[in-house]
Amino acid sequence: MWLPLLIKRLNHVDMQKQGLQLTAEEIYNVNNASLKDAIVQFGGFCTGEFISKEGLLLTNHHCGYDAIAANSTPQDDILKNGWWAMTREQEKKNEGLFVDILVRMEDVTGQVLQGITPQTPEQERSKLVAERSKSLADAAKNNGQYVSYVRDFFNGNEFYMFVYERFSDVRLVGTPPESIGKFGGDTDNWMWPRHTGDFSMFRVYMAPDGKPATYSEKNVPYRPKHHLPISMSPVKEGDFSMVFGFPGRTTRFMTGAGLGMAVEQSNPSRIKLRERRLALMKEAMDASPADRLKLASEYASISNYYKYFIGQNEGIKRMKTLDKKAAEEKAFQAWADANADRKALYGNVLTDINASYAGQRSYNLSTIYRSEAALAAQLMAHAYQYTPLYNFLKEGNADKTKQQQLLNGYKEMNAEFYKNYVPSSDQRIFAELMQMYYNDVPKAQHGDIFKDLTSKHKGDFKKWAAEVYSKSLLSSEAKANAFLANPSLKVLESDPAFKVMRAVQVNYQQNILPKMTEYNAALARANRLFVAGLREMQPNRVFYPDANSTLRLTYGTVKDYEPRDGVQYKYYTTLAGLAEKEDPTNPEFIVPAKLMELYRQKDYGRYGQNGELRVGFITNNDITGGNSGSPVINGRGELIGLAFDGNWEAMTGDLVFDPEYKRCINVDIKYVLFVMDKFAGAGHLVNEMTLVDNGNPNTQFNPSLNDVKMDGKMEIETADSEIKIKKKGNETKIKKETKKKKNS
Structure with missing residues (x-):
């Protein structure tokens, strides 16, 4: 790339x-x-x-x-x-x-990193990089004529500016x-x-x-x-x-510790959760032709990334990527330790990377299970979509026009959602996936998600699910639209489905995300030094950025x-x-x-x-x-x-x-x-294009004779011949004369 x-x-x-x-x-x-x-x-x-x-x-x-x-x-x-x-x-x-059309790209590494050294404190470095990147991009916008931004490359070791015209x-x-x-x-x-x-x-x-x-x-x-x-x-x-x-995004400089977390923890968890979810959906689809049609699209979509995670794991194992990463990192450490200056700069890089991933591993399941289990059921995902309305009501916004626009949007969303909603299947998915969340995610990271489960239902996930699905105002289109006719913050906050969703979100934002952010910050610095060291260690290798x-x-x-x-x-x-x-x-x-x-x-x-x-x-x-x-x-x-x-x-x-x-x-x-011309009859668009054969424009392709409206005669000169067409009534005579080929 x-x-x-x-x-x-x-x-x-x-x-x-x-x-x-x-x-x-x-x-x-x-x-x-x-x-x-x-x-x-x-x-x-x-x-x-x-x-x-x-x-x-x-x-x-x-x-x-x-x-x-x-x-x-x-x-x-x-x-x-x-x-x-x-x-x-x-x-x-x-x-x-x-659409954005590139005007130019420019290497601005020197301007962004001027005066910054490996000894510059990380917080100060981040501040300077952000300020300089913004200043360069703003200047290139030329008073709004262009869209411009600066992006980092090689994990923050280089910076390039991109200037576009936006149409x-x-x-x-x-x-x-x-x-x-x-x-x-x-x-x-x-x-x-x-x-x-x-x-x-x-x-x-x-x-x-x-x-x-x-x-x-x-x-x-x-x-x-x-x-x-x-x-x-x-x-x-x-x-x-x-x-x-x-x-879009690749992370190919990731070390063995990061790949190990993906192969050994992240992907197996996603595969396990999706496998059970698909099995439950399949039971419902097999039992009812009507439900099969309703669930077909979502089933295929879930199955899609289920295949992706399996394929990713199999590919990494087949290629022995972890072994190759281990060998690369061993060589890197030996290279760093062989020189006092290099050891001072790069000697602890891999240790820091491994420590960051070890920290992430301890919170990684909470991150994965949030999306793949806690918010996976259709009702939970639908409840999450009510967050903008919740924020609007909580702010006490008095803008009636904005409120009506918001409510109209929810009515349209409801019509689309409930069209393919199968409550009985979704209730089973909620109960089983939440039980998997309860069993697999460390208890100390649960927050208040399971408060009602333990206090009211004595740990019975089926009873908990039954209450959520029977009492939620989002359990049917009629109930949801009745709520929208007279929305209330108090009613929404106390709704069992919305309450579970909010508990999941609040727990993640307050207890999980800050920890992951902390480890990511340390990882960013270590990764930047690691990539810089790799490039310094292999001066004759041509690297490409992620x-x-x-x-x-x-x-x-x-x-x-x-x-x-x-x-x-x-x-x-x-x-x-x-x-x-x-x-x-x-x-x-x-x-x-x-x-x-x-x-x-x-x-x-x-x-x-x-x-x-x-x-x-x-x-x-x-x-x-x-x-x-x-x-x-x-x-x-x-x-x-x-x-x-x-x-x-x-x-x-x-x-x-x-x-x-x-x-x-x-x-x-x-x-x-072919689809445009022969199937759809939009050959006029083909005629607008420049069609070539073996690198040479050839007007026998552009336009086709069927599309030519003409009287009398027409001559077309191609790379190696002259075509003369005479039309009289319904008769068309075509004569092709070969010319002497010219030297290229």
């Missing part, structure tokens, strides 16, 4: 050896157009890319999901049915949605139906082979003078300095690939893999595989009738190859959360796909990179175009 600013110095030669044909300046350049100008941070949580000179923007379906849902109505459910703007006027505005008029242009954009649902998440058309399309608008502006009918499409041309060439195994985007939601580039190749003995996964999937997964009884695997008809007829148009249509492909690029929607780019700088997921066999990615199994799952750009 390399910083584009440093590509020329650190990576360009290696990238060329693997197949890159671009210069370093064509990838990142402050003064001239480059690839970085086509990449945006979408909504602050995903990545998107420009694919036309008219501000057309591509990202994942799951990144655009909220905007698509917000533009859906019961009468026009575009989330379910899909939708495409056939004119610019039809494009839908999105309140609050924005807040981002309009929805189109989305496939959910049955394409979310095909496979949570069941297929993190799994390969994959057949998900995970994409959606937006357009960025600007003021007529070219500056960012809020929504206005007078705004015009943004004209990016660079947009990505789209490759129509087949993706082949071994092809160079790079992913440009905004990966991800922190800043623009990064990762490069690799299109590559298949063997997940286990005797199994070979091909590097691409096709529409035939999607058809094989079709299950009309399962919402996650419904296939639209028109898509099936196109498949049966093999009507793939210009997007198929050798009688098949590719849906997805995999590369060994290094991605994590935040990379969703990132462009996958070939060696010529052309778009070949969109990254949208990682594979289950390499769930270690946030903690350690797995060079053997790590795969980036991408939707093939030609499947995106």
Whole structure:
């Protein structure tokens, strides 16, 4: 996950050896157009890319999901049915949605750390770093023209400033139906082979003078300095690939003590709690078809991260990561002890790190069980959502308008919540998970959570759960809305469900969080010194910083893999595989009738190859959360796909990179175009893009003859031929004359 600013110095030669044909300046350049100008941070949580000179923007379906849902109505459910703007006027505005376009990044380490030494007291250091970072960022904003911030790298050893232009008029242009954009649902998440058309399309608008502006009918499409041309060439195994985007968070410099806590304590606890929760839900789903439908989505979501934690643990064990960390730390300690100055600076670093993690371990179960057990039941999670109303009532706020807005929001939330609420199943989950909390979390860290259990119900978790679920005002939509008609702080505070939730929260905030914060502060200093020492110890090694939601580039190749003995996964999937997964009884695997008809007829148009249509492909690029929607780019700088997921066999990615199994799952750009053009009839948007074949613009792809309205004749000149088209009535005559090829 390399910083584009440093590509020329650190990576360009290696990238060329693997197949890159671009210069370093064509990838990142402050003064001239480059690839970085086509990449945006979408909504602050995903990545998107420009694919036309008219501000057309591509990202994942799951990144655009909220905007698509917000533009859906019961009468026009575009989330379910899909939708495409056939004119610019039809494009839908999105309140609050924005994109950030990088203007520049700058190394400001010297300014931030000036005069700071290893001997500077930690509190003073933190204060100086915060003040200087803010001052630099504020100055770069140029009186509000830009969005700017300073981020730390290598655990606080380096600092870089990022300056963006923020555009807040981002309009929805189109989305496939959910049955394409979310095909496979949570069941297929993190799994390969994959057949998900995970994409959606937006357009960025600007003021007529070219500056960012809020929504206005007078705004015009943004004209990016660079947009990505789209490759129509087949993706082949071994092809160079790079992913440009905004990966969220990794902690790959974590020591063995931290990894040990994850593998031995955190993940097993999460697996244990989710396993029981899933089993209870499964019982309810098997007993009632109606409850199965209500719980299906939540079940799949819980199962998703259940798989993730299992995969992460298996990967760390398979890679023998703890053994490798132990060897690295032994070498580090020997290196530090071999020199008096190094020993003074780095000699106690690992001891301090181990002490911090030992402290964290003693409170770690309280942190995990709070979210995975105490607040896991639907009723507890719903009670937690009433916290803003509780705060409003407690403050005695007299703003009636604000109160009514708040109450209206709760009524809408209630309608959505109770639609899929199964009280009998949830009551069992509450009783059993709270008993697991009681048994597993140290008693001294319980606080007042179990006060009613012990005083009123003599330790009987089933009786306690029965009272909470029968007497809570949140136990039904009717009771909840009756409360909202006349809200009272006293009533809310005494509600049994809200009272349990508040006890959990207060205990965590007063007794657990301060301790974890204390250990984290000590850990931050020790980790900073450890990373500084590692880099000093290995001066010839090229290090990359952990991800922190800043623009990064990762490069690799299109590559298949063997997940286990005797199994070979091909590097691409096709529409035939999607058809094989079709299950009309399962919402996650419904296939639209028109898509099936196109498949049966093999009507793939210009997007198929050798009688098949590719849906997805995999590369060994290094991605994590935040990379969703990132462009996958070939060696010529052309778009070949969109990254949208990682594979289950390499769930270690946030903690350690797995060079053997790590795969980036991408939707093939030609499947995106096929769905837009052949399935949805939005070929006019394809015509807006720059389609290329083997690096050369070829107008036989853009536009298609079916889309050309013409009389008389038209001549098209391509890289190696001249095409003459004559149209008279219903007859079209095409003549292709080969030209003499020029030297490149």
